[in-house]
Amino acid sequence: MTLLDVQDLTITLATAEGPARAVRDLSFSLERGETLGIVGESGCGKSMTALALMSLLPERSNTEGKILLESEDLLRFSEKDLCNIRGNRMAMIFQEPMTSLNPVHTIGHQVMEPLRLHKGLDKDAAHAEALRLLDRVGIPNPKARIRNYPHQLSGGQRQRVMIALALSCGPDILIADEPTTALDVTIQDQILELIQNLVSEDGMALILISHDLGVISENTDKVLVMYGGSAVETGRTDKIFGELTHPYTLGLFAAMPKLGMGRNARLATIPGVVPDLMNLPAGCTFFDRCPLASDHCRDASPPVHVLNPDHAVACHNIDDARGKKSEELYL
């Protein structure tokens, strides 16, 4: 049975200026033990998708479609049932370790909380388990640290605590939303490696959200490239990075700094800005920034081309895009 099957997920946010379609007709699936990367720039709907999976979207929002966790649709769950899923079968790590922990409780208290809630452990058992978890995520001297408050820990250590907290109940799915963006570069690799190791040891499925193609290519089995709230390119990581096809994915790749490119070399950019979610174009959302755009792109939604069973691209001008190098389209 597929562990997680998201079908035609559409999220509409009510804003002061009117409804904003943050995510449109997004579908993807995840098997046990698999890792999925969701990549795209700010405002493309990555975090909204993650929050929708956890049913933690802001109150003034509307979610359509299906989120099937082992064939049960989470969108039909009661709030009480969702509380039994959150932190228990699905857990999440957030972008901001500095503000994601409650400043007035010890880290021990915060790690013990889901254990007592979902596993029904008593105080001593939860304490022992929290010690084990803190040790497992690499917090030095957990016996002393367990009594610390978040402000007494560095950003990297706080993110380790967040990981311990998320893993405490052995969830089926771990969602990591830009878990290393706020950290020093030297710490980023350690944290990603830690998540990677823990996930494979426990056989968890991982959804890793990032705007960094490098992070995604090294850490995932499958990739979902998002733009303007919908998927533009999906497939197995090795297939996609073997043949980057969508003009947007090529643009992301061109914008990445590469080793040995010289200090005076300019990074390529994708001209323009992300589309206004309030006034999405009728056709392709990438239309006004795309170097390959034609009139057709403006008027009709792009069809999904299945290049092979492990690689699909939503683009009108797929034949033009195929085989193009990123530097041919941008610079």
Added chain:
Amino acid sequence: MSIFIAKRLLTLIATLIGASMVIFLVMEILPGDPALVILGVEATDEMVAALTKELGLDRPAPERYWTWISGLLQGEMGTSYAYKVPVWELVEGALWITIPLAIMSIILSIILALIIGLYAAAHHNKAGDVALMGFSQLGISVPNFWLALLLILLFSIQLRWFPAGGFPGWNEGFFVCIVALLLPAISLATVVGAILARITRSSVLEVYREDYVRTARSKGLSQRATLWLHVLRNALIPVLTVTGIQFSALLTGTVVVENVFHIPGLGSLVLKAINNRDTIVVENVVLLLATMVIMTNFVVDILYAVVDPRLKAHDI
């Protein structure tokens, strides 16, 4: 912790010295001669001069200031010019009315504020929230002496549940005294409670937007458990600040309500003393009030550190 307290004690002493000087100076500048007020307009110049000498008011101001302060250090407040009794005797009775009244009022206010503030925040922008915030606006706007009159009309004259005024004295029994102070406390607590309720509501709503609240929800805590376990303690910090300020205001600013209910508290005492130019009473009472305000701030500072562990690391 001990460094924190020591630092605070030094500040307290410095503030009190400053306050005592200001109080003394203001009373010096204040027009009106105590001797003249005591003797009346028909007194001869000789009589006034004799009484001035007897009261010690003919000596230079610095000497009188020193006499006052050195007396206080030995636990002596001096003798009232108008009543010829030790100042402490006048102050003591009033103090044991004003302090219990302020404590009752602040407790009622906090209960009112937590119930209204939390309910309004939990029902943000819904009918209950809008109605309660409307009422709290009304509570802030209503002058407390007018509310006091309405309470007397309803509970004392119509329903006859509470006395309309007066204070029996603590030796008449604890319960009757509490009953006598209840209506004044309610009229004071309505305004303070309304202010605190609004602060509680906005503070809770602000904390709800914090990342750690989302973390708590992602652990599987219910909306209600998140409020009690993660939101409330963080939201209390600004509420605590305003509670401290309001408690100080209750200690020093109850004179109008005391008069409506004919309660002989510190406010009434200091008002009478000013009218009598009984400067020694005024000076002592005002300094006492200043001390109580500073002590309140001191307690609030310690409570901050109890609520928020980050403050312990920085200041203590």
